[in-house]
Amino acid sequence: MGGVLAGKASAGRIGVAAAAALAPAAWGTTYLVTTELLPDGRPMLLAAMRALPAGVLLLLLGRKLPKGRWWGRAAILGMLNIGFFFPLIFIGAYHLPGGVAATIGAIQPLLVAGFSALVLGVRPTGRTLVAGGVGVVGVGLLVLTGGATLNGLGLLAMVTAIVIMALGTVLTRKWGRPEGVTMLDLTAWQLVAGGLFLAPLAAVTEGAPPALTGANWAGFAYLGLFGTGLAYVLWFRGIEQLGAGPASFLGLVNPLVATAGGIIVLDQTLTAMQIVGLLLALGALLVGQAPARGKGKEAERTVAESAPATAELTEERIPAGATR
Secondary structure (H helix, E strand, C coil): CHHHHHHHHHHHHHHHHHHHHHHHHHHCCHHHHHHHHCCCCCHHHHHHHHHHHHHHHHHHHHCCCCCCCHHHHHHHHHHHHHHCHHHHHHHHHHHCCHHHHHHHHCCHHHHHHHHHHHHHCCCCCHHHHHHHHHHHHHHHHHHCCCCCCCCHHHHHHHHHHHHHHHHHHHHHHHHCCCCCCCHHHHHHHHHHHHHHHHHHHHHHHHCCCCCCCHHHHHHHHHHHHHHHHHHHHHHHHHHHHHCHHHHHHHCCHHHHHHHHHHHHHHCCCCCHHHHHHHHHHHHHHHHCCCCCCCHHHHHHHHHHHCCCCCHHHCCCCCCHHHCC
């Protein structure tokens, strides 16, 4: 009986992880969509148009507002995961080569491990730290080029964005969601909170938006509905059920999909070192999903039990690496 239940739980984890991985996979297409379909030089507009319409749509679907202390929590999570993160990512993308930006993003599992120790009281295992380091090396080999140039503003923006998202990931895990509130509702609150900050910021810093073409609207629709609304619902669900640590390793899917897009759409090819990097990144991603053992597992279980139960995974949603 125990073996059957364990098998069901394992299959459930794999399904949740596969669904959550669709989020960084969608984010891996953002650069291509931005450069091919969206207006140039309008990072704040892009961030606002990505967040607010999707948030309002999800809010209309869920029809629930925060209550009590969740007004403050929704605002904090909305600023960390959306309001601050989105424009910083676009600023970094405008000032850094894609390979440098992706390599910086790959440090997130290590940052999540650190914040998990501070906020959740979960000490990272050696496996988590090694897998995190291997992931950074793998992504670097995959996407960095010898001629990559560094820009101070871009570096500052990208590093700050990744630190902020790592903290937002851990707080999302710590606070869970209120009883009776769906993941769609929680995602809507954060997108609306971040979007309400970004819309006036875009108006002040960039002025009136340009006349949008059909291609622009198509790009915004893709990023808003698929790359933001659906992606964040799946991502937050992954954090809740897998744990912050394993979810953060799924972020390595982002540069892998971006590389695949370059091969398919732009006819790019991989060198031998890039293939090695690809294999290292995939290995780190898989190791990051392995179930945790020992004290770290028990500490994370305590956090998990403070969040709403989810189907048969209530007792099994323990993060790998005891630590997104």
